[in-house]
Amino acid sequence: MTLSALMPVLDRYFWLHIAVIAALLSLLFVLPEYHSGIMARVMVLVVYALGYNLLFGYTGLLSLGHALYFSAGMYGAGLAIRWLDWSLFPAFFSGIVAATLVALVIGSLALRTIGVAFMIVTMMFAQTGYLLILYFNEYTRGDEGFVIGQAARLIEWGSITVDLSAPDNRYLAAWLVLSLCLLVKLILVRSPTGRVWIGLRENEERARLLGFNPYRYKLSAFVISGIYAGIAGALYAILFGYAGATFASIQYSILPLLWVLLGGAGVVLGPVFGTVVMFYLVDYLSEQTSAYMLFVGVVLVVLVLVAPRGILGSLRRRLLHGLP
Amino acid sequence: MLLINRINSFYDDVQVLRDLSLDVHEGEVLCLLGRNGAGKTTTLKSIMGIVPPRSGEIMLDDTALHLLPPHEIAGQRVGYVPQGRRLFPQLTVAENLKIGDYARHTADSQRERVLSLFPVLKARLKQKAGTLSGGEQQMLATGRALSVDPVLLLMDEPTEGLQPSMIQLIRDVIIGLKKEGVTTIVVEQRVDAVLQIADRVAFVENGTVPMVVNASELADSDALINRYVGVSHQPLAHGDPPS
Numbered sequence: 365m366t367l368s369a370l371m372p373v374l375d376r377y378f379w380l381h382i383a384v385i386a387a388l389l390s391l392l393f394v395l396p397e398y399h400s401g402i403m404a405r406v407m408v409l410v411v412y413a414l415g416y417n418l419l420f421g422y423t424g425l426l427s428l429g430h431a432l433y434f435s436a437g438m439y440g441a442g443l444a445i446r447w448l449d450w451s452l453f454p455a456f457f458s459g460i461v462a463a464t465l466v467a468l469v470i471g472s473l474a475l476r477t478i479g480v481a482f483m484i485v486t487m488m489f490a491q492t493g494y495l496l497i498l499y500f501n502e503y504t505r506g507d508e509g510f511v512i513g514q515a516a517r518l519i520e521w522g523s524i525t526v527d528l529s530a531p532d533n534r535y536l537a538a539w540l541v542l543s544l545c546l547l548v549k550l551i552l553v554r555s556p557t558g559r560v561w562i563g564l565r566e567n568e569e570r571a572r573l574l575g576f577n578p579y580r581y582k583l584s585a586f587v588i589s590g591i592y593a594g595i596a597g598a599l600y601a602i603l604f605g606y607a608g609a610t611f612a613s614i615q616y617s618i619l620p621l622l623w624v625l626l627g628g629a630g631v632v633l634g635p636v637f638g639t640v641v642m643f644y645l646v647d648y649l650s651e652q653t654s655a656y657m658l659f660v661g662v663v664l665v666v667l668v669l670v671a672p673r674g675i676l677g678s679l680r681r682r683l684l685h686g687l688p
Numbered sequence: 689m690l691l692i693n694r695i696n697s698f699y700d701d702v703q704v705l706r707d708l709s710l711d712v713h714e715g716e717v718l719c720l721l722g723r724n725g726a727g728k729t730t731t732l733k734s735i736m737g738i739v740p741p742r743s744g745e746i747m748l749d750d751t752a753l754h755l756l757p758p759h760e761i762a763g764q765r766v767g768y769v770p771q772g773r774r775l776f777p778q779l780t781v782a783e784n785l786k787i788g789d790y791a792r793h794t795a796d797s798q799r800e801r802v803l804s805l806f807p808v809l810k811a812r813l814k815q816k817a818g819t820l821s822g823g824e825q826q827m828l829a830t831g832r833a834l835s836v837d838p839v840l841l842l843m844d845e846p847t848e849g850l851q852p853s854m855i856q857l858i859r860d861v862i863i864g865l866k867k868e869g870v871t872t873i874v875v876e877q878r879v880d881a882v883l884q885i886a887d888r889v890a891f892v893e894n895g896t897v898p899m900v901v902n903a904s905e906l907a908d909s910d911a912l913i914n915r916y917v918g919v920s921h922q923p924l925a926h927g928d929p930p931s
Contacts, residue, residue, distance in 0.1 A: 556786075573831070575762035577759045
């Protein structure tokens with residue numbers, strides 16, 4: 365893409381995204397350590413939700429199996445470190461490649477179905493992945509998972525060494541990856557391909573009759589969404605030093621759907637707000653009561669009633685009409 | 689230009705088109721006229737591959753359209769304006785027009801051409817398509833079909849539900865496109881509209897085309913209209929000026 369092709373993107377909404385990125389960075393300097401630790405984790409999960417939003421919010425495909433690509437990234441990186449003694453960057457990229465390949469294969473099969481069948485097929489593949497992780501527990505340590513040592517989480521560049529297990533470095537690494545992913549997503553959804561994704565979501569037949577091959581465009585959205593999940597999974601393993609089967613369970617396929625719905629499907633920044641709100645809601649309520657999920661449910665129902673398009677989706681409808 | 693040779697099309701087990709044949713000449717406006725359920729819309733859908741024929745062939749010059757999936761048929765520069773418009777409501781007017789350029793993978797935009805045909809859309813470029821009036825939506829749907837720079841344009845009841853001034857505008861556009869050499873097939877229920885724009889009229893009855901006549905012959909033949917449409921030739925509606 366040429367620079368001139370990017371120029372129209374540099375409007376006030378582009379700067380709004382830059383402002384959000386800057387605000388996330390500034391939080392590092394104002395938040396107490398406990399909360400900056402939480403925010404580092406949240407930012408990694410936001411990357412996951414950003415990718416999910418590409419598929420669900422922009423292309424209109426509801427997958428219930430994205431934990432598979434998250435865990436492919438996580439185990440792709442984690443196993444490379446644990447069993448092959450790969451250093452940080454090769455391991456990180458092996459996680460991304462693993463997620464990409466899995467998304468490509470599963471997407472090319474699952475996209476032959478539509479609607480409820482698509483949801484079920486994606487979920488079944490994800491459950492298969494989850495069971496495979498448990499089955500090969502000799503390598504994956506199954507449900508228990510495995511820890512990635514501090515030595516494997518160092519970036520060494522000449523005489524400079526950066527320890528990603530240190531809270532501030534972890535925060536900065538999560539912020540950097542999130543920022544890049546956010547900007548790439550913004551460019552993607554405003555690109556011709558992004559417009560076609562929206563066209564498919566709104567009227568697949570019309571898009572086809574204009575000459576677009578729906579399968580090809582859906583597959584591109586599926587794979588890019590899987591790459592985002594893989595980046596998040598690999599990053600999670602490296603920054604938090606752990607890979608476990610829990611992240612491959614159905615719960616981690618449903619969570620990004622909730623984050624996206626809460627923040628605003630089809631809004632680039634939606635998952636940022638959705639994930640933060642949801643994470644802190646659970647964090648706060650779980651301190652107050654053991655029945656916190658009941659209250660989380662009530663709050664979510666109220667939010668959906670008040671803002672059915674999600675937080676930013678409703679805001680876009682009322683105030684920010686051109687928000688991408 | 690377009691040769692339809694004995695196609696048979698079905699919705700599941702229900703046969704709609706029966707050995708339908710039609711020869712469309714280059715640069716003409718051909719109207720499909722017939723009663724509801726006769727197979728007019730299905731004929732267009734079969735050409736576009738939405739309801740692919742189970743037998744027979746559809747040739748656009750040397751290209752066998754019946755062997756292609758719908759997106760490749762559109763790639764042969766066949767534009768389609770469906771009944772009910774069907775825009776991308778969450779995309780702006782500009783984006784709805786731009787998306788045709790993406791399909792052709794070209795920077796050679798048809799936008800200016802469309803905006804010169806429908807100047808009203810100029811003021812609406814940043815507006816979401818779903819918020820346009822019915823007439824504006826029809827203009828945009830027609831404009832978007834033009835954005836693929838069609839050599840063959842299929843329009844399914846383009847004047848349905850529009851106010852008289854809009855109907856006249858759409859007719860003028862069809863006549864204008866004819867002057868540019870675009871071949872157009874229009875499904876139309878209104879005989880007066882057919883008489884204004886058509887070179888020839890193909891009657892559709894029970895999934896086949898029993899007769900094709902010159903539009904000028906139709907004007908003098910209430911018997912034909914009675915037989916295939918079920919109504920006599922009515923004068924133009926109130927406030928509906930002739931072209």
